[in-house]
Amino acid sequence: MSGLFEEIHEQPNGDVPTRRVTITVNGDQRVAQIEPRLLLAHLLRQGFRLNGTHTGCDTSNCGACTVLFDGKPIKSCTMLAVQADGHEVTTVEGLAGASELHPIQEGFKDEHGLQCGFCTPGMMLAAKALLDENPDPTEDEVRWALSGNLCRCTGYQNIVKSVLWAAKKMQAQ
Amino acid sequence: MGREEDAGTVGELSQTGVSKVTTQARDEIKIGGLGASRKRVEDNRFIRGKGNYVDDIVLPGMLHMEILRSPLAHARIVSIDTSKAWAIPGVRLVLTGEMMATRNLAWMPTLSYDTQAVLATDKVRFQGQEVACVIADDPYIAKDACEAIVVEYEALPVIVNPTQAMAEGAPLIRDDKENQQDNVIFDWEVGDRDGTERAFAQADLVSTLELHYPRSHPSPMECCGSIADFNRSTSKLTVYMTTQAPHIIRAAVALVAELPEHMIRIVSPDLGGGFGNKVPVYPGYVMSILASILLERPVKWIEDKTGNLISTGFARDIYLRGEMALRKDGKILGVRMHTDSDHGAFFSDAQPSKFKIGLMHSAFSCYDIPSAHLTARGVYTNKAPGGVAYRCSFRVTEAMFFQERMVQAAADDLGLDQAEFRRRNFVRDDDFPHRTPFGFLTDSGQYGKCLDVGLQAIGYEDFLKQKEEAKQRGRLLGIGISTMTEPLGAGNSREYDILGIKMFDSAELRVHMTGKAILRTGAKTQGQGHETTWAQIVAHELGIPAEDVVVEEGDTDTAPFGMGTYASRSTPVAGAAVAMVSRKVRAKARKLAAHLLEVSEEDIEWELGRFYVRSAPDNGVTIQDCAFAAYSNMPDGMEPGLENVAYYDPPNLTWPFACYIATVEVDPQTGVWDVLRVVAVDDCGVRINPMVVEGQIMGGLTEAYAMASMQFITFDAQGNCIGSNYMDYLLPTAWETPGYELHEVVTPCPHHPIGAKGIGECATVGGPAAFVNAVLDAIKDSGVRNIDMPLLPDRVYEALTQRHDVSGAPPVKMDDQ
Numbered sequence: 008m009s010g011l012f013e014e015i016h017e018q019p020n021g022d023v024p025t026r027r028v029t030i031t032v033n034g035d036q037r038v039a040q041i042e043p044r045l046l047l048a049h050l051l052r053q054g055f056r057l058n059g060t061h062t063g064c065d066t067s068n069c070g071a072c073t074v075l076f077d078g079k080p081i082k083s084c085t086m087l088a089v090q091a092d093g094h095e096v097t098t099v100e101g102l103a104g105a106s107e108l109h110p111i112q113e114g115f116k117d118e119h120g121l122q123c124g125f126c127t128p129g130m131m132l133a134a135k136a137l138l139d140e141n142p143d144p145t146e147d148e149v150r151w152a153l154s155g156n157l158c159r160c161t162g163y164q165n166i167v168k169s170v171l172w173a174a175k176k177m178q179a180q
Numbered sequence: 181m182g183r184e185e186d187a188g189t190v191g192e193l194s195q196t197g198v199s200k201v202t203t204q205a206r207d208e209i210k211i212g213g214l215g216a217s218r219k220r221v222e223d224n225r226f227i228r229g230k231g232n233y234v235d236d237i238v239l240p241g242m243l244h245m246e247i248l249r250s251p252l253a254h255a256r257i258v259s260i261d262t263s264k265a266w267a268i269p270g271v272r273l274v275l276t277g278e279m280m281a282t283r284n285l286a287w288m289p290t291l292s293y294d295t296q297a298v299l300a301t302d303k304v305r306f307q308g309q310e311v312a313c314v315i316a317d318d319p320y321i322a323k324d325a326c327e328a329i330v331v332e333y334e335a336l337p338v339i340v341n342p343t344q345a346m347a348e349g350a351p352l353i354r355d356d357k358e359n360q361q362d363n364v365i366f367d368w369e370v371g372d373r374d375g376t377e378r379a380f381a382q383a384d385l386v387s388t389l390e391l392h393y394p395r396s397h398p399s400p401m402e403c404c405g406s407i408a409d410f411n412r413s414t415s416k417l418t419v420y421m422t423t424q425a426p427h428i429i430r431a432a433v434a435l436v437a438e439l440p441e442h443m444i445r446i447v448s449p450d451l452g453g454g455f456g457n458k459v460p461v462y463p464g465y466v467m468s469i470l471a472s473i474l475l476e477r478p479v480k481w482i483e484d485k486t487g488n489l490i491s492t493g494f495a496r497d498i499y500l501r502g503e504m505a506l507r508k509d510g511k512i513l514g515v516r517m518h519t520d521s522d523h524g525a526f527f528s529d530a531q532p533s534k535f536k537i538g539l540m541h542s543a544f545s546c547y548d549i550p551s552a553h554l555t556a557r558g559v560y561t562n563k564a565p566g567g568v569a570y571r572c573s574f575r576v577t578e579a580m581f582f583q584e585r586m587v588q589a590a591a592d593d594l595g596l597d598q599a600e601f602r603r604r605n606f607v608r609d610d611d612f613p614h615r616t617p618f619g620f621l622t623d624s625g626q627y628g629k630c631l632d633v634g635l636q637a638i639g640y641e642d643f644l645k646q647k648e649e650a651k652q653r654g655r656l657l658g659i660g661i662s663t664m665t666e667p668l669g670a671g672n673s674r675e676y677d678i679l680g681i682k683m684f685d686s687a688e689l690r691v692h693m694t695g696k697a698i699l700r701t702g703a704k705t706q707g708q709g710h711e712t713t714w715a716q717i718v719a720h721e722l723g724i725p726a727e728d729v730v731v732e733e734g735d736t737d738t739a740p741f742g743m744g745t746y747a748s749r750s751t752p753v754a755g756a757a758v759a760m761v762s763r764k765v766r767a768k769a770r771k772l773a774a775h776l777l778e779v780s781e782e783d784i785e786w787e788l789g790r791f792y793v794r795s796a797p798d799n800g801v802t803i804q805d806c807a808f809a810a811y812s813n814m815p816d817g818m819e820p821g822l823e824n825v826a827y828y829d830p831p832n833l834t835w836p837f838a839c840y841i842a843t844v845e846v847d848p849q850t851g852v853w854d855v856l857r858v859v860a861v862d863d864c865g866v867r868i869n870p871m872v873v874e875g876q877i878m879g880g881l882t883e884a885y886a887m888a889s890m891q892f893i894t895f896d897a898q899g900n901c902i903g904s905n906y907m908d909y910l911l912p913t914a915w916e917t918p919g920y921e922l923h924e925v926v927t928p929c930p931h932h933p934i935g936a937k938g939i940g941e942c943a944t945v946g947g948p949a950a951f952v953n954a955v956l957d958a959i960k961d962s963g964v965r966n967i968d969m970p971l972l973p974d975r976v977y978e979a980l981t982q983r984h985d986v987s988g989a990p991p992v993k994m995d996d997q
Contacts, residue, residue: 123401
């Protein structure tokens with residue numbers, strides 16, 4: 008997939024050093040030849056065209072760019088793509104199975120956990136990291152786990168309900 | 181929430197004639213009509229990460245633009261050297277003010293009849309102002325090149341508040357304007373000066389209050405951005421951009437860039453929130469357009485968060501003072517208000533033209549006050565321009581905050597219970613239509629009932645006892661009330677326009693042969709859920725299931741002309757247009773039904789989704805039958821097809837009302853306050869989708885809590901913006917944000933076709949005063965009358981321990997100064 012990203016550089020500048028990275032994204036091995044300063048969020052978006060990872064604040068406060076890095080939630084806007092070399096990344100595009108939604112996705116729709124949708128991918132991935140570790144969280148535990156992700160539309164109450172809805176469904180499965 | 185009892189809610193409305201019978205309402209819930217908490221259709225793409233925001237759009241050959249901003253708040257530009265930037269491989273264009281000026285684009289008109297610099301030519305007037313921009317092959321190169329531009333500045337004295345702006349000998353900020361002798365933008369007044377004088381002469385007691393509503397930023401999660409794509413071969417300019425009002429932008433681009441309007445297509449794709457921030461025209465949009473015209477390639481500009489916070493439409497930043505004439509039995513006789521508003525370097529508010537300080541004069545509309553008078557002055561300062569309606573109908577947030585703080589202060593001065601004082605002064609339910617002291621006409625309200633529902637929910641009497649008991653143990657509990665009504669949904673067009681363009685809205689409905697339909701409106705959703713709720717109005721009016729109606733907005737080539745979505749005007753205006761266009765379509769369908777049933781039109785009755793013969797109710801045809809006939813079996817002489825368009829000019833604003841109550845506990849050792857409970861009682865008339873309404877209320881309450889507790893942007897004496905990123909500009913997370921208890925009162929709007937009113941902003945407008953009143957109530961014994969928002973712990977602690985009011989007006993003193 009490196010070719011896609013190189014499209015951006017119409018006249019590749021020979022002086023700029025690049026590095027080859029191999030990253031497992033949503034289960035698929037992806038290879039890219041990149042500048043070392045490229046941020047992971049930008050590689051995912053522009054390079055791999057996985058637009059579900061949003062960049063909101065550039066300072067790792069808002070969490071719109073949250074992805075799972077070897078299963079842990081990280082802010083991909085403040086991580087260099089080269090740091091992901093040899094690691095596994097899960098984005099929102101990797102949440103759903105081939106035919107059905109992840110219970111967290113269903114929960115967000117069912118409990119009206121989103122409005123403009125911009126924070127939603129990051130919120131859902133932060134929620135997944137929580138539920139992977141703690142399948143039966145309290146409301147306070149959900150609120151704490153999501154406190155690295157900002158939302159301006161919902162006031163969080165329905166986001167918390169969405170995550171609890173998903174926890175219940177996942178436990179029943 | 182797909183609740184069965186919703187059917188009851190709608191059924192109740194039959195008494196007002198808005199809806200029909202309960203059985204119809206039940207059927208209607210099934211097809212996703214009015215009152216159904218229908219799950220949102222837009223969610224299907226958002227939860228998969230498949231939204232289509234501006235930054236997600238990639239066009240072939242697209243270049244990237246970055247903006248170089250001024251580090252100084254007020255400075256003359258001595259020189260700009262761009263040579264090093266041009267030398268960087270991959271740089272395609274470097275634009276400066278001088279180059280923009282050769283194309284007459286260095287300045288642009290604002291939405292308030294002022295001008296604003298696109299790129300600075302003479303001097304910079306606020307920190308973060310656009311000085312140059314670079315277009316390059318990728319955003320990293322563009323950023324490198326911006327850093328390679330050398331600008332020499334000569335610093336000038338800086339103004340950061342109205343007092344400095346109006347001081348004698350103050351430096352002139354807008355020396356570019358020929359007739360501008362000082363820093364005053366406008367002096368404006370409304371109300372009855374003499375009548376108010378007389379009211380004050382009769383007063384037993386005069387209460388006063390003075391406060392600063394701090395500068396805030398709407399700060400949607402997604403920043404602003406655009407992709408301009410000028411095609412030389414067709415002469416067509418397409419701009420994908422973050423705008424809440426695409427048609428206004430098209431008009432502005434036609435005027436500024438002098439391009440023919442039919443050759444401009446503005447597309448507003450999915451928006452990551454707006455809250456008023458995405459109404460104005462920003463320099464970045466204009467630069468990307470010029471760059472695309474010059475380079476004949478698509479040019480993408482995506483703002484970073486700092487750029488968004490320091491240069492785009494801020495909100496509030498206004499000094500309010502006022503006094504209330506009171507009779508000792510608790511009756512309000514009159515109100516005087518004065519506002520000094522800080523508009524930054526350019527007057528670029530997006531306000532209705534006639535009202536210089538927005539709808540500030542909607543203050544005190546829910547109270548029966550014989551006379552009132554408001555004077556307002558706006559000034560330039562060396563701060564970013566804006567004054568946008570941040571989740572607010574043109575300054576009503578400031579109006580209602582001042583109102584409810586003033587009412588609280590007056591109740592305290594009179595020694596009256598705050599709920600009782602409100603009750604004694606409310607406009608009575610049977611006193612509508614009511615002319616407010618500043619001249620608005622309110623048409624409906626049940627303010628007393630709304631307050632009572634709130635008091636009962638919070639357990640008012642019990643809490644007062646609990647508060648007293650806690651006091652004995654040294655704990656500080658407080659309760660704050662805010663009751664208000666606000667004008668939402670501008671126009672009517674007689675009184676409301678922006679730059680002369682009347683504030684109506686529109687909807688276009690096309691029913692296909694198989695009874696499925698597409699609806700387009702002049703509004704633009706940013707998270708409000710129009711794709712879901714507009715279809716519900718069509719379902720209500722036509723009986724076509726909501727899932728059979730696709731909604732499309734934001735493309736000026738296809739959508740009918742409308743003024744866009746802000747100021748809670750979507751449902752009051754565009755939503756009404758959806759109902760009206762559906763009725764037009766139904767009128768034609770009735771003719772088709774008569775033809776199919778072989779009876780005259782007069783013999784036909786309508787029930788949800790079906791026409792039938794009055795004398796033989798079993799003999800009927802569905803709306804889908806009529807749609808099919810419109811393409812396959814129309815009567816002789818009838819124009820084929822089943823579609824129409826409606827432009828809706830509302831007869832009045834809608835007047836939702838609400839009661840917000842918060843209880844808090846203040847820690848006397850630290851000044852930290854915790855919210856114990858929040859009760860919200862909203863009346864937005866008929867609720868199209870209760871789930872969506874409740875979502876909006878909770879979002880609004882959170883912005884209210886944010887402003888009361890942490891969210892503000894301030895400046896030091898040099899004009900440095902404090903709050904230029906999310907490390908300094910604090911927004912509440914899930915952890916701090918309180919839980920909410922929602923209640924409702926339903927008073928259908930008498931003039932809206934489906935009885936609905938605006939709701940998106942009510943809680944943001946009315947909420948802040950509830951929190952602030954609660955904290956001040958908790959520390960009442962200290963004699964403190966006001967602490968400016970946000971009520972940061974150090975401010976509360978200072979008030980408690982020093983027993984004086986605490987101002988939050990800039991400039992702030994920084995530790996290192």
